[in-house]
Amino acid sequence: MKIDLTPVLNRRVPVIDFEFTLSPSDVPDAPDISEEITLTEDICVSGKISDKDGYMLLCCTVSVEYETVCDRCLTALKDFAEFEFVRYVTVSSKALEGIDEDEMLTVKEGGIDFDRDIIEELSLELPVYHLCDEDCPGLCSVCGKRLDSDCSCKKEKEIDPRMETFKKLLENMKK
Numbered sequence: 001m002k003i004d005l006t007p008v009l010n011r012r013v014p015v016i017d018f019e020f021t022l023s024p025s026d027v028p029d030a031p032d033i034s035e036e037i038t039l040t041e042d043i044c045v046s047g048k049i050s051d052k053d054g055y056m057l058l059c060c061t062v063s064v065e066y067e068t069v070c071d072r073c074l075t076a077l078k079d080f081a082e083f084e085f086v087r088y089v090t091v092s093s094k095a096l097e098g099i100d101e102d103e104m105l106t107v108k109e110g111g112i113d114f115d116r117d118i119i120e121e122l123s124l125e126l127p128v129y130h131l132c133d134e135d136c137p138g139l140c141s142v143c144g145k146r147l148d149s150d151c152s153c154k155k156e157k158e159i160d161p162r163m164e165t166f167k168k169l170l171e172n173m174k175k
């Protein structure tokens, strides 16, 4: 969404507040969000752009609800992410000293559109690992069902590999 900055540029107001929603499909050439994540609602975007005498500072808060699966047992789960990012907004494309180009936005026709930045930040900020529960036991390697509930395989006592080595050592000593 394009935000009109002329009130700040004309020094009529020092700050512009904004709030809108956005869908990745609204953004042409948007960077891909992880295939395992499905956004369940539009992305909520809010923040402000303040005049900093010589440049403007965009502070943006992004929140999103999504569905994904547990990385251990593949159960579907819902999660929520919220993060902030900043951009330095300038009128000329001349770089601000000490500021990375990726953190800059240039005013075009009196405003800025940073939808692409929002999707880009989102693709970086969404967690890559999800668990339905911190103690999720994962799936049974025999039947493929969840270990604590659906699996009824007889649990064989696994031998600790260190014990195995120890046992071998003992056997060798006997020889």
Ligand SMILES: [Zn+2]
Pocket: 070, 071, 072, 073, 074, 075, 131, 132, 133, 136, 137, 138
């Ligand atoms: Zn799980």
Ligand SMILES: [Zn+2]
Pocket: 140, 141, 142, 143, 144, 145, 151, 152, 153
């Ligand atoms: Zn099983």
